[in-house]
Amino acid sequence: MPMSGRKDTPREQLPDSPLAGALSLPRAGSDFGAIDADEAWIAVIRKMDETYAELVRQQVELEAKNTALEEAQGFIAGLLGSMTDVLVACDLSGRVEQVNLAAERAFGLRADALLGRPLSDLLDPSSETTAADVLATVARRQRIADREFTLATPDGPLAIAVNGALRFDPRGRAVGIVLVGRPIGELRAAYGALAKAHEHLKRTQQQLVHAEKMASLGRLVAGVAHELNNPISFVYGNAHAMKRYAERLIAYLDQVHAGADATALAKARGELRIDRALSDIPATLSGMLEGAERVRDIVADLRRFSSDRREAREVFDLAGVVRSAVDWVAKSQMPDLPITVAVPEGLEAVGHPGHIHQVMMNLVQNAVDAMEGRADRRLEITGARFETPDGLQVAVRVRDTGPGIPDALMDRIFDPFFTTKPVGKGTGLGLSICYRIAEEHEGRLEAANHPEGGAILSLVLPAAP
Ligand SMILES: Nc1ncnc2c1ncn2[C@@H]1O[C@H](COP(=O)(O)OP(=O)(O)OP(=O)(O)O)[C@@H](O)[C@H]1O
Ligand SMILES: [Mg+2]
Incomplete structure (x- = not known):
């Protein structure tokens, strides 16, 4: 029931408390009965309950905030x-x-x-x-x-x-x-330790670079020695034959000078096989000459490709560079490897032939390494000239039938010291050096995999004008 009696209650008589609204009690002797008074008390108690519940809620909230505050303070103090x-x-x-x-x-x-x-x-x-x-x-x-x-x-x-x-x-x-x-x-102290570690790293890297240089020098020497072996044994064999012919000719001439008669001379000529010697001599000499020329060419290649004169930029034939790299690396290390080289003579680039030779040797070496122990081994090198928006370019592609390069490693193979080869076999500098050389030539080196397997490394260089 609404407490309409409130209307009649003078304001100044209400108790001064937050419960004032609830305590607007009827005065004694008013028209309202006991039922109204009960209801009023119930309202008071309800209001008190609500107030108490509110206080408890605030208390709980306060305690939670206190706990959070203590934790935050503890955390900050800990920090x-x-x-x-x-x-x-x-x-x-x-x-x-x-x-x-x-x-x-x-x-x-x-x-x-x-x-x-x-x-x-x-x-x-x-x-x-x-x-x-x-x-x-x-x-x-x-x-x-x-x-x-x-x-x-x-x-x-x-x-x-x-x-x-x-x-x-x-x-x-x-x-x-x-x-x-x-x-x-x-x-x-921390900087000192860092500088020391850096110094140590630099020294180790220098040692690795040195080891890599020695290893590639070793491979170069082995390849060149293998290459020289052929023409030299050729020259050697022919020189032996020439020596025998010379001995027989001298013996014959001795008899001529001693005034032997025609019958004796004819006999000696037959016994010493003088006619055979005379007919063989031109071919034997040309063989010797050919062998000596091959030796001369190899030595010239060696001089040219191993010189380190950076300023020496010249127009050079890629076919010769590729041939020599294949001869020196693949032939000596994998003599039975089927190799096709389709680099047309006259495919000319501009730059340092020695450095490009080094790139080709590294690429062929990697291909040989990748195919080691595999059943199907093939090395295919192709070369071509093509027109691009940047001008005329030449490209040499080295394709092997090894396992190829895993996609996850594609971005890393050009990093210095990245290698998947066992310790002592590779230092991981090969491709990073090749990459730098390609850049110095305003060209590029790219890696990919062939759809039928194996890796393709392509060296692109500006073509000679
Ligand atoms: N033809 C290839 N087939 C498959 N993987 C290759 C081939 N060429 C290079 N790689 C991968 O790239 C890595 C880096 O090659 P890179 O020539 O830089 O170093 P390396 O051959 O390991 O050592 P280094 O050349 O210094 O002796 C190789 O270890 C190999 O994992
Ligand atoms: Mg290598």
């Missing part, structure tokens, strides 16, 4: 405590408001002995950066970046490198300064 860097927070006038454990240790004082002290108290008079510098810097709203401070500590002045900035309250007003520093000695 500050485990920081190895010295942390000092000051107000805007430079008075210390907070320090962490590392600061307490550095100053040899407990936090309460540090709080409230001016920053200048904590610095040694010799400090490169003064408290006034700090205040002036933050007043200009600038950060303090890697500034050197000298702290006054019980063990004497301690140099630290400090970074700092303004501290803001939740409303974004600057309320103080936070400084974080690390002893410079520690930093120097």
